[in-house]
Amino acid sequence: MSEPMIVLEGLTKSYGKHRGIENISFSVNSGEVFGFIGPNGAGKSTTIRTLMGLLKPTGGCASIFGLDCGQYAAEIAKDVGYLPSENCYYNDLKVREMLQYTADLYGMDCNSRMEELAERLNLDLSRKIQDLSLGNKKKVGIVSALLPSPKLLIMDEPTSGLDPLIQQTFYEILREENKRGMTVFLSSHVLSEVQKLCDRVAILREGKLIDVQSMEELRGNGYKKISLTTKEPIMKGFFSIPGVANLKQGQECTSASFMFSGNTMTIMDKLHQLKLEDIFIEEPSLEEIFLHYYE
């Protein structure tokens, strides 16, 4: 994990009045599994489409393998597998023909790999694309992206529409490919997915990059989730101290939950002043950390 495989420098894409992405900068290292998270409309797909050369940036630049994404899109694509968020393929073709088209476009003979991936993902190669369910179309996309054994795999919402069993198989395949040296860049709004797979994550909100953190940093940034109940009501403003966030108090003021980041002794002293009935101190889920970024 050393040299950057994807580099974005001040990448901006605007659609006139509509917001696109603004000044996005980060890099993805070789061999890394990099997550790109944000709610719907945050600009994840716009960033990925700009990386794939589908959209021309209005500012900044993006490069893959050191080549400009807009100028050398075809050159870059030789070593990139791409899974779009839309599961749309040529309806009049059969799955095998569709995947053969992918192999032909890469100029490769991928028959054995096609059979192997189709078997693992339980995909029927003899059916017509138009007869497939959403989940099966997603499988076609996954096989198509993995078929040429690319150096870099870019996926936009890869598991939407997949059933949990196939999701597990998909995660296994990704881990295996990553062990073999494939770099993975995936966008998702399913945080558990990112949590399972990624080494680092970029957080996007309203077209702007909020932060890039490793999963360890994200989890270990000192936030603890504290939930407590007391025998006596908690005074208003009792938890108004630095480091407390997302404070929620019960109607009778005998329960509270909040996130805390800071000196442990400070919060312990505070808690000591209360007549505690019960207390839970736990690591927050990624969802809760993530929500915190949006507030």
Added chain:
Amino acid sequence: MVVFQYEWKRSKKSILIWAIVLAVCIFFMTPVYYGLIGMTDSLPENFAQGGFFETVGVSLDLLMKPLGMYSFLTGFFMIAGGIFGMHFGLSLHTKECTENTSEYLFTKPCGRRMIYRGKTQCLLGGVCVVGGAYLVASLVTMLLFKPGFSLGEFFLLAISFFLVTLFFGALGLLLGSCKPNNRSPLLTAGLIVFLEYCITAFSRTVSNRMIGFLSPFSFFNPSEIHKLRFYEWDYLIWYIFLVAAFLILSHAVLMKRDIKFVA
């Protein structure tokens, strides 16, 4: 070549249907219309002398000759050919956008240039098949029912069908590149071709050649072909310029534009 092969595979059926239908229609309609030759005296005076046939580019004198009725019919078949060409050229681009397959195709190593080349080759192939079928069917029906015509003049007339189809195909490619999210390519093609036909009819009615430069139907006037034994040079040069411009512009637009997505 890969893009062309798959485009061809996907378009083959519709190309063949157009080719067969047009070939069968010209084969059967030509002898039917020959029945009208010699009946021009019985045509209503206003119809015969009101310039109707001139708007189609066929004088009454020419209509009486073996190739006259064929060129009269070809004038109408050109509308069908134009609609086929324009719809085909348009949909080669628009279907990628409206069916959301552009995100698949445009992220493959072939690149935009090869995609353009494959689609343009497919258009040319389609136009050749339809134009070829029309030419062969026309030749057979003429030889069977009205032999003894000038073969050179016949080919000029039959090829003008191919050239008009190609013109609208190239225009379709350009419009498809510029506005790929067009969900009604057939309606667009029909309206544009009809408009162009009206422009030609108008230019012939008011006898203004300059207006004719706006429509490909004017470039291949059967009466002028009969007189000159070739196409009119100024129109031909303008035709070549326009077709080349459409192809170059559609390539330039495709290379530069954002790929559009339909939600």
